[in-house]
Amino acid sequence: xxxxxxxxxxxxxxxxxxxxxxxxxxxxxxxxxxxxxxxxxxxxxxxxxxxxxxxxxxxxxxxxxxxxxxxxxxxxxxxxxxxxxxxxxxxxxxxxxxxxxxxxxxxxxxxxxxxxxxxxxxxxxxxxxxxxxxxxxxxxxxxxxxxxxxxxxxxxxxxxxxxxxxxxxxxxxxxxxxxxxxxxxxxxxxxxxxxxxxxxxxxxxxxxxxxxxxxxxxxxxxxxxxxxxxxxxxxxxxxxxxxxxxxxxxxxxxxxxxxxxxxxxxxxxxxxxxxxxxxxxxxxxxxxxxxxxxxxxxxxxxxxxxxxxxxxxxxxxxxxxxxxxxxxxxxxxxxxxxxxxxxxxxxxxxxxxxxxxxxxxxxxxxxxxxxxxx
Amino acid sequence: xxxxxxxxxxxxxxxxxxxxxxxxxxxxxxxxxxxxxxxxxxxxxxxxxxxxxxxxxxxxxxxxxxxxxxxxxxxxxxxxxxxxxxxxxxxxxxxxxxxxxxxxxxxxxxxxxxxxxxxxxxxxxxxxxxxxxxxxxxxxxxxxxxxxxxxxxxxxxxxxxxxxxxxxxxxxxxxxxxxxxxxxxxxxxxxxxxxxxxxxxxxxxxxxxxxxxxxxxxxxxxxxxxxxxxxxxxxxxxxxxxxxxxxxxxxxxxxxxxxxxxxxxxxxxxxxxxxxxxxxxxxxxxxxxxxxxxxxxxxxx
Numbered sequence: 135x136x137x138x139x140x141x142x143x144x145x146x147x148x149x150x151x152x153x154x155x156x157x158x159x160x161x162x163x164x165x166x167x168x169x170x171x172x173x174x175x176x177x178x179x180x181x182x183x184x185x186x187x188x189x190x191x192x193x194x195x196x197x198x199x200x201x202x203x204x205x206x207x208x209x210x211x212x213x214x215x216x217x218x219x220x221x222x223x224x225x226x227x228x229x230x231x232x233x234x235x236x237x238x239x240x241x242x243x244x245x246x247x248x249x250x251x252x253x254x255x256x257x258x259x260x261x262x263x264x265x266x267x268x269x270x271x272x273x274x275x276x277x278x279x280x281x282x283x284x285x286x287x288x289x290x291x292x293x294x295x296x297x298x299x300x301x302x303x304x305x306x307x308x309x310x311x312x313x314x315x316x317x318x319x320x321x322x323x324x325x326x327x328x329x330x331x332x333x334x335x336x337x338x339x340x341x342x343x344x345x346x347x348x349x350x351x352x353x354x355x356x357x358x359x360x361x362x363x364x365x366x367x368x369x370x371x372x373x374x375x376x377x378x379x380x381x382x383x384x385x386x387x388x389x390x391x392x393x394x395x396x397x398x399x400x401x402x403x404x405x406x407x408x409x410x411x412x413x414x415x416x417x418x419x420x421x422x423x424x425x426x427x428x429x430x431x432x433x434x435x436x437x438x439x440x441x442x443x444x445x446x447x448x449x450x451x452x453x454x455x456x457x458x459x460x461x462x463x464x465x466x467x468x469x470x471x472x473x474x475x476x477x478x479x480x481x482x483x484x485x486x487x488x489x490x491x492x493x494x495x496x497x498x499x500x501x502x503x504x505x506x507x508x
Numbered sequence: 509x510x511x512x513x514x515x516x517x518x519x520x521x522x523x524x525x526x527x528x529x530x531x532x533x534x535x536x537x538x539x540x541x542x543x544x545x546x547x548x549x550x551x552x553x554x555x556x557x558x559x560x561x562x563x564x565x566x567x568x569x570x571x572x573x574x575x576x577x578x579x580x581x582x583x584x585x586x587x588x589x590x591x592x593x594x595x596x597x598x599x600x601x602x603x604x605x606x607x608x609x610x611x612x613x614x615x616x617x618x619x620x621x622x623x624x625x626x627x628x629x630x631x632x633x634x635x636x637x638x639x640x641x642x643x644x645x646x647x648x649x650x651x652x653x654x655x656x657x658x659x660x661x662x663x664x665x666x667x668x669x670x671x672x673x674x675x676x677x678x679x680x681x682x683x684x685x686x687x688x689x690x691x692x693x694x695x696x697x698x699x700x701x702x703x704x705x706x707x708x709x710x711x712x713x714x715x716x717x718x719x720x721x722x723x724x725x726x727x728x729x730x731x732x733x734x735x736x737x738x739x740x741x742x743x744x745x746x747x748x749x750x751x752x753x754x755x756x757x758x759x760x761x762x763x764x765x766x767x768x769x770x771x772x773x774x775x776x777x778x779x780x781x782x783x784x785x786x787x788x789x790x791x792x793x794x795x796x797x798x799x800x801x802x803x804x805x806x807x808x809x
Contacts, residue, residue, distance in 0.1 A: 223709050252711035265702035269534055269724040275703075278720055279710025325706070332710055 160237070162368045163222070163255070163336050164198030168231035170217055174441065187441045191217040193392040194231070199336070199385075204362070204369040206383030206400065208376060208415065212437050214392040215372045216260075219340040222370065223257045224248045235336075253283075256329035260341035262321035266313040272298060272324045273309035276331050283332075290331075297327040302357060319350035323357070330361065337362075338370045343378060355382065376419050380404055385475075388412045391440055391448040394467065398476030408470030408478030411449050447481065457481070459488040534724075541804040548800025551793040558790060562609035571600035573607040573760050582776040593779050595765065596772050601779060605786055608760040611672070612787070615745030615754070615761075616738045616794075619679035624734040627684040631691025632726060636699055636718055646692060652685040661744055665753040675754040679741055690733045694726045728805040735798035739791030746787055762787050 171188035192214045199205045207215050220226045222233060224240065232239055235254060239245030259265035266275055276297055277290035285293070295305040301323040303309075313321055322342065329337060339358065343351045359382060362369055373379050379386060379400075386403045388396040388411065396409045407413045417432040435452050438444055444451050450460040459481055467477040468484045481489040542548055561568050570591065577598030585593045592601040634645040652660065664678035698704060698721070707717050746763025748754035755761040757768065765783040773780040 220705075225705055225708060249711055252709060257706070257709045259702045259706055261702055265706045267703045267707075267721050267724065270721075278707060279712055282707070282710065282712030282716040282720070328706065328710065 160201065161198035161234075162201045162236060163370070164196075164234045164237075165222070166196050166232045166234070168192055168195045168218070168221055168233070169229045170214075170221055170226065171229055189440050190392050190443055191440060192221060192228075193443075195389070195392070195394050196231075197387050197394065197397060199368050199370060201335075201368055202362075202366055203384040204371050204382050206379035206386045207370065207372040207389060208374060208379050208386060209389035210437055211374065212391075212440065213389045214440075215374075215389055216340055217392075218389070219257060219338050219370070219372055222338055223255050224251060225257075253332060254334055255336040255338065256332050256334035257338040257340060258322070258325050258329050258342040260344055262318055262325055262345060263313060265325055266321055268313055271310045271312055272303065272316070272327075273305070275313075275324060276327045279328060280331055293331055294327070297331045298324070300330065301327045301361070303327070317350075318346050319354055322346060322350075322354050326354075326358070326361070330365075334367070336368045336370065338372070340372045341374070342371075344373060344375060351378075358382070376404075376415060388415065391437060391443055393448055394479065395449065396470075396476075396478040397467070398470065398473070398478075402471070402473060402476045406471055408476065408483050409449075409480045410453050410455055410482075412478065447479070455482055455489075455491060457489050538728075538801075538804045542800060545800045545804065548797050548804075551796045551800070554789065555793045555797065558609055558786075558793075559613060561606050562613055565603075565606045565610060569600075569603035569606045571603045573599060573603040574758055575599060582772055582779060584776065585778055592782060593776070595769055595779060601782060604760040604765060605762070605782065608762045608765055608783065609786070609790075611755055611759060611761040612742055612746060612763065613790070615672075615676065615679065616742035616790070619676055619745075620683055620734055620738050620741050622676075622680040623683035623687050623737075624730065626680070627687030628691040628726075628730045630684075631688040631730075632695045632718060632722060634688070635692040635695025636714065636722060638696065638699065642692070642696075646689070649685045649688050649692075652682075653689075657682050657740075658744060658747065661748060662751065662753065665748050670753050670756065672755055675745060675748050678748075679745055682744070683737055683741060686737070687730065687734060691726060691730050694729045695722055698722050698725045732798055732802040732805060735801060736795060738798075739794040742787060742791050742794075746783075 170192040171190050173188055174186040195214070195218060197205065207218065209215050217226070221228050224233075232242070233251075234240070235246060235251060240251045241248055270278065273291060273294040276294035277287070280290035280293055281287055295309060298305045298309060303320060303323050308316070308320065308324075313324075316324065326342075342358070343354050346354060355378065358369070361367065369382070371379065371382050383400045386396075386398060386400050387394060388403070388409065390411050396403060396407065396412045398408075403412060404416060407416055411433075414432040418428070420428065433452060438448070438451055445461050446463055447453070447456075447460040447465050450456040453460065463481075465479040465481045465484060465487070467479045470476045470478050470483060481487040482491040484492055486492065571589075577594070580587075580590070580594050580598040581596055583590050583594040583598075585591070587593055590600050590602070592605065595601055595604065630645060630649075634642045655663070661678050661682045664681055665675050668674035668678060704717060704721055707721055712720070742762075745754055746761070746766065749761050749763035750767040752767070755764050757764060762783040766780075766787075769776075769780040769783070
C-alpha cells in the first residue's frame with residue numbers, strides 16, 4: 135500500500151542517505167480512500183427510523199503527510215475539512231478507508247489501537263472558548279489528558295506547567311486562571327498546550343487561528359511554526375484562509391464537497407492551479423494592490439447539497455468550463471504540468487477524457503492516491 | 509509523559525516561580541457569593557434552627573410529645589407550660605412541632621437525596637451515551653410524566669401500603685424522573701461541546717470525561733433543581749400523611765398533625781394552622797435558599 139505521493143517523491147537518494155534520512159522521508163500520516171457518510175434519520179422514531187438519506191461529508195479522500203512537513207487543507211465551509219480532521223483522530227469512525235500512522239493501520243487487526251493513535255496525534259480546535267471547560271483552570275485543562283492516560287497527578291501538573299511555559303504562558307500567572315479570565319490568544323495557547331502535553335508527533339489544527347483577530351492570529355501562527363521547528367512536529371493545517379495556508383504549508387490539499395480536487399506543493403498550486411475551483415479560490419483572495427480589484431465574485435452560487443451531490447464531477451454545477459462529459463464520469467486525479475506531485479481532478483487536464491480542453495497527446499494518469507498508473 | 513525524557517527535541521524548560529495570586533476554586537467562590545446574599549443567609553439560618561431543633565428534639569422540646577391530657581385539650585397559645593398551646597388530645601404543640609420536624613424534614617430531604625443520586629446518574633449516562641440508549645431510557649422516564657406527581661405519589665404509596673418506608677420509596681420514585689430529565693438535558697448540552705471532544709482526543713476514557721468534564725458542569729444545575737424540590741417533597745409527604753398513607757398516629761408529623769387538628773379548626777383555629785405554618789416556613793426557606801444558590805452558582809464563565 136505504498137501509493138502515497140510522499141514515498142514516490144524522492145525515489146533514489148533515500149537509500150543512499152543516512153538511515154535517519156529514510157525515516158524522515160516516509161510519510162508519518164497517510165490516508166487512503168477515507169469515506170464518511172452521515173446518516174440522516176427522520177420520522178417519529180428518530181434514530182430507529184429509516185434513513186432519509188446520507189450526507190456525503192467525506193468521499194474517498196487520500197493523502198499523506200511527510201515527517202516535519204505541513205499539509206494545508208483548504209476549501210469552502212461544508213466541504214468536509216473538519217470531518218476529515220475528526221476522522222484523522224478518530225473522534226468519528228470512518229465508514230471506509232484506512233488511516234496509516236508510520237505505515238501501521240489504525241484500528242486494524244495488525245495495526246495500532248485508537249488509543250495509541252491519540253498518543254501520537256493531537257488536535258487543536260477552532261473555537262478556543264468552547265474547547266476549554268469553563269470549570270477548569272489552565273493547568274487542570276492541560277493536565278487532564280495526562281492524568282486520564284494514567285500519569286500521576288503531581289507529574290501531570292508539573293508537565294502542564296512546563297508546557298504552558300513553552301507556549302508562552304507564564305505558569306505563575308496563568309496556571310490557575312479560568313478560561314473566562316484569559317484572552318482569545320491566551321485561550322488558544324492553552325488549547326495548543328493541551329495538545330502538546332501528550333507529546334504528539336502530528337498536530338491537526340482545525341481552523342486553529344481562524345477565530346482570532348489578526349494581530350493575535352499572527353502571534354499564534356508564529357508560535358505554531360516555532361513549536362513545529364523546535365519539536366519536529368508534522369502539521370495538518372486546516373483553514374479557509376488561503377494566505378495563512380500559503381504561509382505555513384509545504385503542500386496544499388484543496389477539497390470540494392467531500393472530494394479532493396487538487397493536491398500539490400504550495401507554490402505550484404498557488405501559481406499554476408490545475409483545477410478551475412482552485413483557480414477560483416485563489417482569484418477570490420483579496421489583494422493589497424489597489425490596481426488588482428475584484429469586482430465580480432470568481433465563484434457564484436452556493437455549494438450543492440452534500441446529500442445529493444451532482445453526478446460526475448461535483449464542481450460542474452459552478453464550473454466555467456463544464457461540458458457534458460463532466461456530468462457523465464467522475465474525474466480522477468491527473469498530473470498538472472510537469473511535476474508528478476501536483477495533481478488535480480479535472481477532465482480538462484486528463485488526456486482523452488472527452489473534454490474539449492483536454493490534451494490529446496499521451497500523458498500520465500495518476501491514481502487518486504498519487505501513484506502513477508501505467 | 510511516556511518517553512519525554514528520551515525525546516531530545518523536547519527542550520528543558522526552567523520554571524520561574526512567582527508568588528501565586530489568590531485564586532478561589534469554583535465552590536469557594538460560590539460559598540462567598542452565597543454568604544453575601546442576605547435573603548439566603550436568613551433562610552439558611554432559619555433552616556439550621558429548624559433542623560437543629562429536630563435533631564436535638566429530646567433536649568430542646570419542653571414536654572413529652574406523646575403525653576396526653578384530657579383536661580388540657582386545645583389550650584390557646586401562651587398558656588403557662590404550653591407555649592404554643594395543646595392539640596386535640598392535650599399534647600404540647602411546641603414539642604410536637606419540634607418532633608414533627610424530624611419526620612417531615614427527613615421525608616423532604618431523604619427522598620430527594622435518593623432521587624438525585626439515582627436520577628442524575630441515569631440522566632448523565634443517558635445524555636452522555638446519546639443515540640438509541642438515550643432514547644430508550646428517556647421514553648421510559650416519560651411514562652412517569654404521564655401522571656401528575658401528587659397522583660403518582662398517592663398511587664404508589666397506596667399500592668405499596670401505608671408506612672414511612674413505603675412513603676419514602678414512593679416519594680423517591682416520584683422525584684427521580686424530573687431530576688433524570690434535567691441531568692439528561694444538561695449532559696446532552698455539555699456532551700456536544702468542543703472541550704469534551706478535545707478530552708476524547710487526548711485519549712481520556714468515558715468515565716474520566718464524565719467525572720472531569722460533565723459532572724463539573726452539570727452538578728450545579730442538578731443541585732439547584734434538586735434543592736428546589738425539597739420543599740415540594742415536604743409538602744407532598746405532608747399530603748400523604750394527611751391522607752393516612754404516610755406516617756401513622758401517634759407519631760408527630762406536620763402533615764399528620766394538620767390532618768388530626770382539622771376537626772378542631774372551628775374551636776381552635778390558630779392551633780390547627782400551626783403545623784401548616786411550619787410547612788410553609790420550611791418550604792419557603794428551602795425555595796429561597798435554592799434561588800440564592802442558583803444565583804451564586806451562575807458564575808459567568
